Amino acid sequence: MKRSYVSRPICMxxxxxxxxxAQPQAFSQSRSAANELAKSERELSNLTTQEERFxxxxxxxxxxxxxxxxxxxTTYSNWLLEQAPGWVGDWNYGxxxxxxxxxxxxxxxxxxxxxxx
Numbered sequence: 001m002k003r004s005y006v007s008r009p010i011c012m013x014x015x016x017x018x019x020x021x022a023q024p025q026a027f028s029q030s031r032s033a034a035n036e037l038a039k040s041e042r043e044l045s046n047l048t049t050q051e052e053r054f055x056x057x058x059x060x061x062x063x064x065x066x067x068x069x070x071x072x073x074t075t076y077s078n079w080l081l082e083q084a085p086g087w088v089g090d091w092n093y094g095x096x097x098x099x100x101x102x103x104x105x106x107x108x109x110x111x112x113x114x115x116x117x
Contacts, residue, residue: 033066051090054083058096061103070107077103 040060047053057076064073077100084100087093108116 033063034068037063037067037069037072050083051087054080054087054090054096055092057083058092058099061099065103065106070110073103074107077101077107 037060040056040063044053044056044060047056057080061073061076061080064070064076080096080100084093084096087096105117108114
């Protein structure tokens with residue numbers, strides 16, 4: 001059986017094209033997430049109840065991670081885990097815990113901390 005292979009120049013060309021076309025999209029997604037994060041943080045500062053903050057922070061943790069703001073993502077996730085026991089009967093209770101752990105795991109994984117992830 002003859003093995004097929006791709007030559008090195010073709011591989012290099014493929015990766016160059018991938019970098020050329022993938023980067024702008026990733027940048028625009030990150031910029032979009034950063035804009036949405038800023039908008040949601042302004043909204044958070046205007047909220048008056050803990051319930052509203054609990055709901056919005058569930059969204060903020062993921063947005064911060066998508067925007068590349070790992071410190072904020074970690075802060076929002078830890079806040080969710082601290083607040084969650086007070087919302088056991090709430091519809092967002094499981095969502096908040098799930099999102100917080102996903103975000104914290106992704107942050108740890110990106111930092112190369114596999115045991116923490």
